Amino acid sequence: MPRFWQQALLRVALLAAAGGAIGGLYGEVWLGLFAAMLVGLVYQLVWLARLDSWLNGEDLAFLPEGEGVWARVFSRIDYLRQRARRRGKRFKALVKQLRQATRSFPDGVVILNDSREIVVFNQAAGAMLGFKNQDRGLRIENLVRNPDFVKYLRAKEQSQAVEIQSPLQPDAWLLCHIVPYGLSQKMLLVRDVTQQHKIEHMRRDFVANASHELRTPLTVITGYLEAIADDPQLSAELRAPVDEMQKQSQRMRQLVDELLRLSELEAEPGAVGGTRVDMRAVIETARQEARALPDCPATVESVYDSEQGLRGVRKDIQSIVSNLVSNAARYTPPTGKIVIRWWTTEAGAFLSVRDTGRGIASEHIPRLCERFYRVENGRERIGGEGGTGLGLAIVRHALLRHGGSLNIESTLGVGSTFTCQFPASRIVAVD
């Protein structure tokens, strides 16, 4: 037993003994005992009252000294209180820091609860979406009413971000991304992408304008070259350079045309409807085109596992197939083989072009669809004339417009397979 409890017990015993003794002198032992206990009880009550008034009083800093067990109780309570206060201060400082951090965040952050009501938002979000402080607790779709955003917000899962026009200025663009946060809350991240939008727009316009401007002088040059080449009096030593010039200007023309085509594809994003396309006709056209290329592989096969057609834009589908086939022909030796296959399953429609060329090293595959990207070592050019470096970029954009995707598999030295997948909704029966 701790010493102070022993002391406390000793005191009670002494008090009882004193009370009993004084009572005994008058022959009333019990009465004396009772009076002594009463005095003890009142004494304890006085301390209890002091504790109460201290705890409820305003001046908490003034600590009653206490006596005996009470001193201990008082100091213990005071200690706990001070510790709680220190912790509270630390916690407050932490919250303040976090607040400051989110406030100075350049991107907008909005926290939404499970009924899509605004819980908190930072300064950037307020400025971009036009929120006021009083807007906490409002449903976000009541303030950000853009139909695209509302659709995105109500979707079950938000995998991709959505780009919307700013509710405040129609020519500003915001990229919104919703991520799950906490138990049932969601965090909306908003970024101002107006600048990127402008740059993208300018780039597209530039490419389209530049290609247009290049076309006119090129037509003049090819025209005159043709006239010179047709001239029977052309001296023999000039014949070869003129032929080469014709070939190169042809190539340049193709390049400009493809650049234009690409910028056209980029300018009209979003899915296209289109009409029924007969895949057999498309593939046969691509085969004939490939055969016309110099150094075309001996065998170009086409396999039809499906008689279904595809709903899409004929021009786009043709350029997808032609580009893939001519690419394969260009990088496959004359002894090699190309197989074009068309099939449909429940998962969608597929078109694959397999070649027995030299293959592509895996590190190049992710960048293959970039414009003008060239594989330096793995995929040397076999044919004399290379492509323009835009073919696969066109394929990718045309596929995107049809909701499709491109899959590339390749093994060095064995060959490559380019597979296009179209959504099942685009399959239509050939009549």
Add this chain to the structure above:
Amino acid sequence: MESEIFGQHISRKFNEELESLRSQVSTMGGLVERQLTDAIEAIVSADSQLGLQVASRDVQVNQIEVEIDEECGRILATRAPAAADLRLIVAVIKAITDLERIGDEAQRIGILAARLATEKQPADRYDELKTLADHVLDMLHDALDAFSRLDAEDALKVVEEDKIVDEEYDMISRQCITLMMEDPRTIHRFMDVSWAARALERIGDHAKNISEYVIYLVQGKDVRHTQIEAVREQVERANKILK
């Protein structure tokens, strides 16, 4: 965390119904805002396809109006709302009528845009029309925001704004008449332009109406057909009482 005015029902379900009614109105508002933005864009960038797209999307606006109307009827019948709740339902029923009209005007502008796109573009690319449209679009946006926030003061600002829009409309129609007199060959085109301006001016009026419903909804005061000074006085007085 429902808004204060409507958040005190015993029935949680009723609260949710009212909240989702408000959301539906916002959804409709968002759709209408987009229709108007696209219609203006179609005129300015001479994009006939976009104009026709706007015209064909008007069906969506009409459909959502019918849905909200039915929902209001259902709430009136089953919940028998009183006071602020009743005012909300009444305001919603009126506001969606105006929104639907705005949708119709946007559709008209879309069709006009498709027609104007086939004609010669003026050098200023319909600058005045664009200014008017931006103004009207702001009004509509602010009116819908005021509806979401139940903010009578913001609504009052929209009501005041309508005067400026009317003046701008007068200016455009005067300009159109002058241009038509100068060169009668352009009459056809400038008739279309002044029709578009007229549609925009009407949209401004509808946005003003929506703001007036907001004032009615928040303060229970009908401020239609009242002088603007009197309206402001009323709003300020009501604000003092509410505070």
